[in-house]
Every structure is written in C-alpha cells, then in structure tokens.
Amino acid sequence: QKEVEQDPGPLSVPEGAIVSLNCTYSNSAFQYFMWYRQYSRKGPELLMYTYSSGNKEDGRFTAQVDKSSKYISLFIRDSQPSDSATYLCAMRGKNTGNQFYFGTGTSLTVIP
Amino acid sequence: GAVVSQHPSRVICKSGTSVKIECRSLDFQATTMFWYRQFPKKSLMLMATSNEGSKATYEQGVEKDKFLINHASLTLSTLTVTSAHPEDSSFYICSARGGTNYGYTFGSGTRLTVV
Numbered sequence: 716q717k718e719v720e721q722d723p724g725p726l727s728v729p730e731g732a733i734v735s736l737n738c739t740y741s742n743s744a745f746q747y748f749m750w751y752r753q754y755s756r757k758g759p760e761l762l763m764y765t766y767s768s769g770n771k772e773d774g775r776f777t778a779q780v781d782k783s784s785k786y787i788s789l790f791i792r793d794s795q796p797s798d799s800a801t802y803l804c805a806m807r808g809k810n811t812g813n814q815f816y817f818g819t820g821t822s823l824t825v826i827p
Numbered sequence: 828g829a830v831v832s833q834h835p836s837r838v839i840c841k842s843g844t845s846v847k848i849e850c851r852s853l854d855f856q857a858t859t860m861f862w863y864r865q866f867p868k869k870s871l872m873l874m875a876t877s878n879e880g881s882k883a884t885y886e887q888g889v890e891k892d893k894f895l896i897n898h899a900s901l902t903l904s905t906l907t908v909t910s911a912h913p914e915d916s917s918f919y920i921c922s923a924r925g926g927t928n929y930g931y932t933f934g935s936g937t938r939l940t941v942v
Contacts (some may be wrong), residue, residue, distance in 0.1 A: 723868055751933075758833065758920050758933035759871070803871070815931065817870040 721804055721818025729825050734791040736802050738818045744808035748780050750789045751803040794825045829855050831923050833934025836842045840911055848937045852919030856901035857923035865918040877904045911941040
C-alpha cells in the first residue's frame with residue numbers, strides 16, 4: 716500500500732464550479748499536510764498548509780484534514796481557467812524527518 | 828518570500844555525457860536541500876537530501892555514484908548526472924527549507940532529455 720493515495724484524474728470542470736480534490740494516507744504519524752499546485756513543466760508551489768486536523772481557508776481555497784479517517788481535501792470555489800494545473804498533496808510527520816510523502820497529483824482543467 | 832532558482836530549465840545531452848543542475852536559494856540560507864525526480868503522471872520521488880558541508884543522504888535505490896550531489900554553500904546545491912543514459916531522462920526538481928518550519932520551497936525544475 717502506498718503511503719499516500721491520490722486519484723490522478725484528469726478532472727475537467729466548467730468555470731465557476733466547485734472543485735474537490737482528495738488524498739488518503741496510511742501513516743497515522745503524519746501531522747503536517749500540504750497542497751501544492753504544479754503548472755506544466757514547473758516546480759510545485761505551496762498553496763495550503765495545515766497542521767493536524769481541521770479546516771483552513773485562504774481566499775477561494777479551503778483545506779480540510781480528517782486525521783481519524785486519514786483523509787484530506789482541497790476545495791476550490793469559483794474555479795477559474797488559471798486554476799488548471801496538477802494539484803499534489805503532501806504530508807509528513809514529526810518522526811519522518813524532512814521527507815515529504817507526495818500523492819501522484821490530480822490533473823485539473825477548468826473550461827472557460 | 829523564499830525563492831529557489833533552478834538552472835537550467837531544460838537540457839538535452841548525448842548519452843554518456845554528464846549534466847550539472849544547480850539549485851540556489853536566493854533570499855535565504857538553506858542548510859538542507861532536497862532533490863526529487865518526477866516521472867509523467869507520477870509522484871515526486873525523493874532522491875537525496877543534501878546538507879551543507881557534508882555528504883548527501885541518498886534514498887534506497889538511488890545510485891550515489893551516478894547522481895553526484897554537492898552542497899558547498901548555504902545557498903547552492905548541485906546535482907550532476909554522470910554518464911547519462913536515456914533512462915535518466917526525467918524532470919528533476921530541487922527544494923529547500925527556508926522561512927517557516929513548513930516552508931519547503933521548490934525550484935522550477937529541470938527537464939533532462941538524454942539522446
């Protein structure tokens with residue numbers, strides 16, 4: 716079983732739609748959860764960071780962590796064509812050192 | 828904010844030659860840098876962790892003699908792919924820890940094609 720599972724998509728939505736992206740994980744020691752956005756042929760850029768369980772909102776983006784279910788989500792409201800990218804979840808724990816565990820990424824296309 | 832510059836963004840080389848990729852932290856000191864490899868539609872795979880002034884720590888299955896990592900200063904780490912072969916063709920990305928505790932900033936990546 717992979718440490719982190721993420722549906723690779725591709726996911727295609729109309730402009731203005733609400734997008735839901737998800738990851739599941741197996742290691743209960745994970746405590747730091749991140750979402751990265753990666754445009755084609757570019758490095759990932761940090762979108763959202765959450766520590767432990769709970770919700771975090773930043774503009775059109777909301778990150779949710781449910782540690783009891785080992786499930787994290789990223790919601791994008793009022794999606795825009797500029798949101799078209801691959802979204803990677805990443806996580807680490809205090810006892811996993813500096814190593815991040817990444818999902819495979821979900822490819823999202825927002826159609827104008 | 829923290830910026831990591833990675834160069835070159837794209838390189839094509841002949842089989843058997845060596846290629847050096849540079850990763851620089853522009854506005855912060857990075858005692859630790861990380862090198863990843865990414866295959867199409869695959870997750871980022873950590874290759875090695877590079878600490879300033881000491882030998883890099885390689886992940887299992889990564890050939891340290893093939894992927895030479897040097898972290899000679901607090902702002903520069905280099906990855907040299909030695910005697911490159913077509914199977915080394917991939918997207919290589921560095922990242923550095925800087926700013927906040929969770930602030931791992933990624934470089935823009937290097938697309939290596941070995942012909």
